[in-house]
Amino acid sequence: MKIAVYAISKNEEAFVERFCQSAADADYIIIADTGSTDETVRLARDQGASVYPICIAPWRFDHARNAALALVPSDADICIALDLDEVMMPGWRAEIEKTWTSEATRMRYQFDWSEGVLFQGNKVHKRQGYFWRHPCHEALEIDRRLTETFCVSDMTLITHLPDPTKPRGQYLDLLRLSHAEDPACPRTAFFLAREFTYHSLWDEAVKALEDFLAMPDTWVLERCWAQRLLGKAHHKLGREEEARSWYLRSVGEAPWSREPWADLAAFAYDLKDWEACYFAAKSGLAVKNKSNTYVDRPDLWGYSLYDTAALAAYHLGLHAEAVSLGAQALELAPDEERLANNLEFYKEKAL
Template sequence: MKVVVYAICKNEAQFVDRWMDSMGEADQVVVLDTGSEDDTVERLRARGALAKVEVISPWRFDVARNRSMELVPEDADICVCTDLDEVFHPGWRARLEEAWLPEAGQATYRYTWSFNPDGSEGVTFWYEKAHARHGYQWVHPVHEVLKWMGTGRPGPTVVAEGVQLDHHPDPSKSRGQYLPLLELSVQEDPEDDRNVHYLGREYMYRGRWDDCIRTLKRHLTMPSATWRDERAASMRYIAKSYLNKGERAQARDWYLRAIAEAPHLREPYMDLALALYEQGEWDGVLYFTGCALAITYRPRSYICEAASWGSLPHDLRSIALFHTGRLKEAREEARKAVELEPDNERLQGNLKLLENSPKEGG
């Protein structure tokens, strides 16, 4: 098979060597540079990539990605879209080929979007940015996705087990362009529930609580908004916005709605547990963290958040057990928290404090 990696970039010279080392398993690497002012293009060409320069104005991610896809040869069997701040684990190409079928449309593989300060994985989900050469186009100005534009039905999506892509971004890069592009996305396609959800979430990130509540309530009324995980996320963001507005009762009700919408997810339980922790409602903290820990299957979607699968549930339980006088159980939970995050000095301090506390009944 002919495997071609394609990408867009701008001012990413610092990532070129690492990225090319990772993408070197492909038969060819093609890149659309959208106006670098550093030596990104020269470095790419020196490493063997086909690099073209084109300024996209007005800027849209979908247009840029489609222009970069046009650089992929027509006879490519598998196109793999990555960014220069991403790295495949070695052996990715062989595993992708093993999973690929002649009639396949896309491949899904594991993606680590963020890492914790100690180097452990943060947010992980499954990506679908490997695809057949013909019939697909990128759509939406931001949070762009592949859409089938060919005749008939697209081929099946295969699961490329063992393919792992890691994201190591430049933290200094601004995401200021995201909000206007999301507003444009919703303006262009007001019935796209995914974009409405992302817009509401972006308003939450910006602290625009009323805009978040208004937008996400609309998301929940949309006939196409049927994915329970994403609906629950909208409810959680509405709750967080109410909490920041000081409306605790409204926040509690929306957290409970999120739990009812997606009882199979840890995140709604943990959000409510955190809210109750802030209020010193220790029995509630214990109940909802217990519900979260009873869920042992970690979903493969982007909705899954690292904190709910890390030390946080045990940390909150330890504190709640301490405040309700159950020191032995508090120590056990504190140990579990430290095992999951051994370099966290606060967790270590809590455990030491509990171990030095008088024994129950003493």
């Protein structure tokens, strides 16, 4: 069995050595460089990677990844698509060799996105029959003439170590293009609508989110997220009743996840609706399991919901409850001075 790791790069000198060292057990490390002006290419070659310059203009991620995949030698059996800010975990090759079957065309495994977000990845695939589609948030797809068969591992094979300085300014135009090319794709429709909110384009976001929700075969957690974003958009536009309605709908869509409860609590906090804030925050805390998907918010499994619930409890005159919740918040973030000060304040009021 021959395994190839392939990636695209541009000015990744801070990450390329770590990337190559983590993938050292691969038979091939293929990097398609899209115009680096730093030391990325030299450092990668020093680590034994095969680096090829490519030009993708106008830029789109799927064409770049397809160019990288085309550079993988034809005798490779399995390919692993990575970004330069991702690393393979120790023991990854032995796990693939143990899990892969003769019928398999693709593998599911655990992917550590960072900050406590862990979900199922699927970018390990057979050399033949796969291609990338969509200009942005590109997806790996199989040729329709073939049958896709998954093998599954519970091991965390890949970890993401994100670069917070990477710009995302090009995403909006690429997502507009992606949606124009495939207007019936719910995944692309959702990502475009979400991107509008990142740019505070609230009116465009409202229309795009409503269009997404009208589509068939949408995923429940993305529907819930879209409803929460509609709540946020209407709140930003000063339409509080519409906002409240959407936040409540998001809770009804996925009451078993913390995210809609947290967003409802934050909305109620802004309005100083302390009863709603307290109820929503406590309901979120009653959810004990993550969805283990990319929609999980890491902060909701720290102190934030305890802090929100404590503040609401104080405003409702529930001083003993505020002390209890405030203490739990501080236990989860003992270095947060504000939480310590709040707890002392709650204790004084409880006397």
